[in-house]
Amino acid sequence: MPCQRSGLLRSETLMSTLDSHGSITAERRLILDNTSVVSTVLVPEICLNLLKQTSPLWQAFEDTPEAKEIARPYWAFAWSGGQALARYILDNPQLVRGKHILDFGAGCGIAAIAAAKSGARCVTASDIDPVALQAVRINGNANHVSIETDASDLIYTENPGWAVVLAGDIWYDSRLAGHGMNWLRQLVSQGVSVISADPGRAFSPSAGIRPLITYKARSVPDLEHPNLQDVAVFRILSA
Ligand SMILES: C[S@@+](CC[C@H](N)C(=O)[O-])C[C@H]1O[C@@H](n2cnc3c(N)ncnc32)[C@H](O)[C@@H]1O
Incomplete structure (x- = not known):
């Protein structure tokens, strides 16, 4: 869905890419050159710089063996799981209002933005890909x-x-499903609420979770599934 204020947002976005010397960094140039500002059907409140269908960026990673060593541009997609999580937070702002929130594996930051728009006191987005940040x-x-x-x-x-x-x-990655899940369950046992969302990826957890709601969504842009997927939002329980 094109962002209704895409013209305004594009110029605002460009302003935000200038470093302290007024020049555009290579990472920011990469983002701006390969994305357009759009929103998704499930989360129309949030506009994101997402991969342009005409962009060669994703195909370059698919086609070039040496590129496998470089982080894939997951930040250029609003994954269906992130959309579902953002929808759930926007519809249940009391879950985050006034609190310090971590968006772990933030990608484009859709869940972090939903938390900030819902009144979180402080939102931290974490990702091991610096371009994502x-x-x-x-x-x-x-x-x-x-x-x-x-x-x-x-x-x-x-x-x-x-x-x-x-x-x-x-839940597409074995390390995230193993050590990542162990760590998240430890946080739950310390009193942290951990909320996740997943469209049925390879390592989707089936035990030790409490289902909350299911949405229909597709990732944007969608290179895998042309049809809407069922995306489950759930709480992670302690070990
Ligand atoms: C499929 S993307 C999902 C992004 C976003 N949460 C969404 O739903 O749109 C997964 C993200 O997790 C990040 N990631 C992978 N391992 C990570 C780790 N150990 N710590 C933080 N982020 C990680 C990847 O770089 C990628 O951006």
Whole structure:
């Protein structure tokens, strides 16, 4: 869905890409050159810089063996899991209002932005891909919210004060499903609410979760599934 204010947002977005010397960084240039500002059907309130259908970026990663060593541009998609999580937060703002939120594996930052728009006191977006964190800053700015970013691998780190951890569409990866899930369950046992959403990826958890709601969505842009998917939102329970 094209963003209704795409012209305005594009110029605002461009302003936000200037570093302190007024020049555009290579990471930000990569984002702006390969994306357009759109919103999704499920989350029309949030505009995001997402991969242009005409962009060669994703195909380059698919076609070039050496590119496999480089992080794939997951930040250029609004994954269906992230959309479902954002929808759930926007519809249940009391879950995050006044709290410190972590969006773990933030990608484009859709769940982080939903939390910030819902009145969270502080939102931190984490991703091991530094370009994703640039995308989160650009997207946060386009939605008039402020989001802190953390590029470290947070698995097994101490909780600095997060009350809620959001984890959208991370169950495609065996390490995230193994160590990541162990760590998230540890946080739950310490009193943190951990909410995730998943369209049925390879390592989707089936036990130790409490289902909350299911939405119909498709990732944007969608390179895998032309049809709407059932996307489950669930709480992660302690071990
Ligand atoms: C499929 S994307 C989902 C992005 C976003 N949550 C959404 O739903 O649109 C998964 C993201 O997790 C990030 N990721 C993978 N391993 C991670 C880790 N150990 N810590 C933080 N982020 C990680 C990837 O770089 C990628 O951006």
